[in-house]
Amino acid sequence: MRHESVPIYWRNIPHYYRLVARRCKKCGAVYFPPVVKCRCGSTELENVELPREGRLVEYTVLHQVGTDFLKQKPLIVGLVELSNGVRVAGQIVDAQPDKLAPGAKMEVVFRRVIADGKHGLVMYGYKFRPVGGI
Amino acid sequence: MSRVGVVSWGAYIPKYRIRTEEVARIWGDDPLRIVDVYLVDEKSVEGLDEDAVTIAVEAARRAIRRAGIDPRRIGAVYAGTESKPYAVKPISSILVDALGLSNNAFAVDMEFACKAGSEGLVAAIGLVDSGRAEYGMTVGTDTSQGEPGEHLEYSASSGGAALIVGKDGVAAELEAMYSFVSDTPDFWRREGSPYPMHGEGFTGEPAYFRHIVGAAKGLMEKYGYKPSDFTYAVFHQPNGRFPVRAASMLNIPMEKIKPGIVVTHIGNTYNASALMGFARVLDTAKPGDKILLVPFGSGAGSNAFVFTVTDLIAEKQKTGVPTVEEMLRDKIYVDYAQYLKMRKMIRLFE
Numbered sequence: 001m002r003h004e005s006v007p008i009y010w011r012n013i014p015h016y017y018r019l020v021a022r023r024c025k026k027c028g029a030v031y032f033p034p035v036v037k038c039r040c041g042s043t044e045l046e047n048v049e050l051p052r053e054g055r056l057v058e059y060t061v062l063h064q065v066g067t068d069f070l071k072q073k074p075l076i077v078g079l080v081e082l083s084n085g086v087r088v089a090g091q092i093v094d095a096q097p098d099k100l101a102p103g104a105k106m107e108v109v110f111r112r113v114i115a116d117g118k119h120g121l122v123m124y125g126y127k128f129r130p131v132g133g134i
Numbered sequence: 135m136s137r138v139g140v141v142s143w144g145a146y147i148p149k150y151r152i153r154t155e156e157v158a159r160i161w162g163d164d165p166l167r168i169v170d171v172y173l174v175d176e177k178s179v180e181g182l183d184e185d186a187v188t189i190a191v192e193a194a195r196r197a198i199r200r201a202g203i204d205p206r207r208i209g210a211v212y213a214g215t216e217s218k219p220y221a222v223k224p225i226s227s228i229l230v231d232a233l234g235l236s237n238n239a240f241a242v243d244m245e246f247a248c249k250a251g252s253e254g255l256v257a258a259i260g261l262v263d264s265g266r267a268e269y270g271m272t273v274g275t276d277t278s279q280g281e282p283g284e285h286l287e288y289s290a291s292s293g294g295a296a297l298i299v300g301k302d303g304v305a306a307e308l309e310a311m312y313s314f315v316s317d318t319p320d321f322w323r324r325e326g327s328p329y330p331m332h333g334e335g336f337t338g339e340p341a342y343f344r345h346i347v348g349a350a351k352g353l354m355e356k357y358g359y360k361p362s363d364f365t366y367a368v369f370h371q372p373n374g375r376f377p378v379r380a381a382s383m384l385n386i387p388m389e390k391i392k393p394g395i396v397v398t399h400i401g402n403t404y405n406a407s408a409l410m411g412f413a414r415v416l417d418t419a420k421p422g423d424k425i426l427l428v429p430f431g432s433g434a435g436s437n438a439f440v441f442t443v444t445d446l447i448a449e450k451q452k453t454g455v456p457t458v459e460e461m462l463r464d465k466i467y468v469d470y471a472q473y474l475k476m477r478k479m480i481r482l483f484e
Binding site: 013014017018049052071072093094096109110111112113122124127132 | 149181182183184185187188191192195219220228231232234464466475482
């Protein structure tokens with residue numbers, strides 16, 4: 001499988017590592033992943049770091065997954081509403097699927113996402129996990 | 135402003151645990167004997183998507199959260215480890231971007247077996263004390279290796295501990311530090327070797343005890359301390375027996391070292407071992423408590439530190455950052471097959 005290229009990964013480091021989103025200076029809308037133009041038409045956006053806590057909105061368990069995640073089956077993917085209301089989708093780790101439920105308190109964690117083979121780059125980024133353990 | 139000291143601490147223990155009896159079951163050892171020899175009931179295991187980098191980031195984020203400071207004020211960051219995911223590419227530069235530090239930060243990874251994280255503490259103290267950095271950070275982080283079926287496997291585990299050093303908002307003021315180093319062939323891993331070797335006869339007396347006791351005694355003699363001055367003593371913890379014996383050699387009673395012992399519950403987290411014990415003590419320490427901290431690294435060397443807890447400790451303990459005690463209880467047990475998968479010890483096509 002072709003991985004995300006090294007330059008693209010490098011450019012995305014602020015949003016992969018620290019959930020750096022873009023906020024419209026005119027209407028205040030926050031975008032994650034970042035965008036270059038707001039729905040209101042403004043192109044004046046600033047960087048803003050999203051909070052690292054939230055609640056689980058919904059989740060699903062994937063048994064058919066992409067090549068990079070074959071060894072991690074089953075994969076839990078969920079939508080988390082962060083404490084400022086922004087919703088972010090991501091992988092859920094350190095959790096047992098049958099014990100997860102919408103509303104569960106979640107935290108952002110820093111994890112390996114893709115390792116490009118044995119010799120290539122290890123790409124890190126955000127995932128979510130339940131607070132206090134499930 | 136006060137004298138230089140520890141402003142904040144943060145620890146991270148992966149959630150997964152394997153029981154000593156499960157490892158012993160696979161390799162035909164008597165689990166009761168193994169537990170009796172090492173006093174390790176279970177050890178922490180990193181998740182499949184965790185490594186020394188991710189563990190360092192989590193511990194460091196908790197230290198920053200507790201400190202309540204803008205991370206851009208941290209002018210130096212050091213990672214001490216012997217489980218780097220890359221042979222060449224620093225953990226410390228990943229920390230700069232993952233933590234949101236300024237690009238104007240001194241950053242390097244340190245290697246001295248299990249002592250490197252504490253050597254980062256020495257470097258951070260030096261920079262902060264001389265006024266060249268406002269705050270400095272060191273992180274001890276490891277997913278330590280032990281050959282399957284070999285005795286190291288019963289203790290080699292995963293975890294991280296971070297300390298932020300500064301002069302403003304100090305929770306534990308540095309009083310003294312002292313080093314003791316010699317060329318000792320007790321434990322090594324050659325370039326390209328997957329697992330370390332240890333010279334059996336060298337592990338105890340010529341390595342651990344000589345350097346820990348040498349550093350602690352040297353510090354006490356040079357700065358005029360006696361064992362009764364310390365409220366707590368925290369030593370490197372390769373197993374449960376060594377720190378107890380080191381304390382006995384230094385005439386430090388058991389009740390002063392017990393609060394800092396974590397190895398029984400999570401194994402030897404190498405660079406995080408003594409720093410994790412220190413973090414556990416700081417989680418409950420009171421103003422005026424004096425803490426003797428003596429990490430050790432094979433090869434071999436020890437740094438001994440004395441810290442005095444300040445009045446700010448109570449406010450630093452109430453920041454909502456998970457305590458070491460909470461992490462010791464928050465766990466998911468895995469069997470030996472899951473453990474091999476999580477530790478990436480099954481060979482796969484890549």
